Amino acid sequence: MGLSAGCAEVSYPPDIDDAERERLVQTIKDWGIAHGLAVRPPPAVIASDADPQGILATNAPVTLFPSPFPKSSFEEAKAVQTAYNKLYADVSRDEAFLGQIVQEVSGDDFISQLWHVHQRVKAEGYVQKLSLGLFRSDYMVHQDSTDPTKAPQIKQVEFNTIASSFGGLSSKTCELHRFLASTEYPQLKQSNANHGYDLPENDSAKGLAAGIKAAHDAYGDSALGHQRCVLFLVQGGERNVFDQRHLEYALQSLSPGLLVFRLPFAEILQRTSIAQTDRRQLLYKSPTNPDKVFEVSVVYLRAGYGPGDYPTPADWDARYQIERSNAIKCPTVLTQLAGAKKVQQVLATPVTQSQPSELHRFVPDDSGASKQIRNTFTHIYPLDDSEAGQQARKLALDPKECLKYVLKPQREGGGNNYYKAKIPAHLNSVPEESWKSYILMELITPPPVANIILRNGSLEQGGVICELGIYGTCVWDQGTGDVVHNAEAGYLLRTKGDQSEEGGVAAGFGCMDSCTLV
The missing domain is CATH 3.30.1490.50 (Glutathione synthase lid domain)
Known part of the structure; x- marks a missing residue:
């Protein structure tokens, strides 16, 4: 996909020589570390015994230039997000529907274990009615190969209801490309290299933090007289720590004085307890000051999304402890189950097939939201x-x-x-x-795009595939369905080489990117 400059089509990315590459790479490396566009280095880069204190950081993989992205598709994806937020909030409230989904994928032990946690809590009664979702709906642009004149369409890859990552680093990547567009790109020798980038604003870290703040505010004051706090449940040895920290800092900027604690998933039972009250408040003791007791208003799970986080029965007991507590969960077990791929498949099944779509169960067929959502289905x-x-x-x-x-x-x-x-x-x-x-x-067949990726100090140039994620935040009452907060919360663009099939940045496949709209 080229960029238009007036009536002419400009080759993209700009053709740069070795000296220009070296200058751009050095600028990006310095800016990235200075602004927290970083990750902990993987073992392939720095062996663990070479950094026993865990003091090192390295640049997150990133493109040298923002990638061209159709403006109409970008705007369509942003416009539908609040409808998707409400849809998945309603799915999480439909226990009968989710129970059928669990039954249909009964061969998946992890899904069955999550459902068992829900049943255990349901048996004694839930005490917290509010739920928090920090969602991300992922899309790719589909270009009809049989009719290249046909306008590109946005198509959903998946909907994420737990640990929707990179909100922090995506904000920083957009800042980086905006900085380069004002300082470095104008100096490139290629004619029209600085052809007027259309870089949309993106403060996904602040947007996601606003969702956590809305839940924290809705929780109310402590009836036990404790200072309230927010818990980030994390994996041990988390390499993507800076991404998570950016959300923490944004939250503390929105709510000065609010304490946020990072708790490894494996230490839940050691550091938390349930108050012996009807409300079952979740209490937390910091390892640095165990005499001080905090009441947890919100638990934000950046761990617990896969079987690897539950190596022993005690880990399932830990998830049960969180679930049965009065803290507002992001997500609850039911909201996590709503993100199962089977749910996406059932919702997207066309009405004309023998197994009709269940979308109408949650969104009226004649509504604008239904049309918006259906247009994104593949x-x-x-x-x-x-x-x-x-x-x-x-x-x-x-x-x-x-x-x-x-x-x-x-x-x-x-x-x-x-x-x-x-x-x-x-x-x-x-x-x-x-x-x-x-x-x-x-x-999904995306239109051809090219870019240059900087990964672990090396450059990779060629065709790329871009995946757009739109963040959304939602706070709702699990009983009544009343929505307390519903907002679109910024975007993520992940890019990978067009010969790669997987796209996860943390898994080592993709890189951070941003959009220049065309």
């Missing part, structure tokens, strides 16, 4: 015993047809999918009764 199929599932199985196992699809389990975090020719082999390697826990999604 073709997704079950792999169950239904007529649609049987047809999808044939597509997935066919050596030619499978090249048009990606196979997805009910997982978050990147690196879990099977693409194209790998699909038949994987399905044949697992018991057939577990196939129904997967979905089959038609691959």
Whole structure:
């Protein structure tokens, strides 16, 4: 995808020589560390025994230039976010619907364990009615290869309801490209290299923090007289710590004096307890001052989204302790289950198929929100015993047809999918009764884009694929459905080489990017 300068099409990215590359790279490296566009170095870069105190940081992978992105698609994705927030809030409230989803993917033990936590809490009664969602809806631009004159369309890849990451680093990446556009790009030798970038504002860290603040404010004062705090539940050895810290700092900027504590998931039972009251307040003791007791208003989970966070039964007990408490959870177990790929497939199933879409269960068919949401759907199929599932199985196992699809389990975090020719082999390697826990999604065909990626000090230039994530925040009453807060909260652009199939930045596949609208 080129950029227009007047009536002329400009090659993109700009053609830069070795000296210009070196200057840009050095500028980006310095700016990135100075402004926290950084991660802890992976073992492939710095061996753990070379940094035993964990003092080192390195640049997050990033593009040298913002990537061209269709303005109409960008605006469409932003405009639909609050409708998606409300949709997934309502899905999380529909226990019968989610129970059916869990039953349909019964071969997935992790999903079953989450459902068991919900049932344990339901048996004794939930005490907190409010829920917080920090969501991210991910999209790619689809270009009809049979009709290149047709306008590009935004199509949803997935909807994330837990640990929707990179809100902090995405803000910083947009700042970086804005800085380069005002200082470095104008100095490039190529004619029209500084052709008027259209860089949309993006303060996703502040937007996400505003959602946490809304939940904290809605929680109210402590009935026990304790100082309130917010807990970030995190993984041990988290490399993406600076991304999370940016949200913490933004939250403390919005609410001066609010304390935020980072608690490793494995230490939940050691550092928290439940008050012996009808409200079951969640209490926290800091390891540095164990005599001081805090009441937790909001628990923000940046861990707990995959089986690796639950190596022992005690870890499931820890999740149960959080879930049964009065703290507002982001997300609750039900909201996490709402983010299962099976939910996305069921909602996106066209009404014309033998298994009708369930979208109308949550959004009236004749509403503007329904049209907005449906326009973002791509073709997704079950792999169950239904007529649609049987047809999808044939597509997935066919050596030619499978090249048009990606196979997805009910997982978050990147690196879990099977693409194209790998699909038949994987399905044949697992018991057939577990196939129904997967979905089959038609691959989205993006328009050609090129860029230069800086990763671990090395440059990679060539074709790239961009994935847009739109953040949303929502606070709602799980009982009544009343929405306390609902907002679109900025964006993320992740970019990967067009020969890569996975796109996770933390998983080592993608890089941070920002949009220049065309």
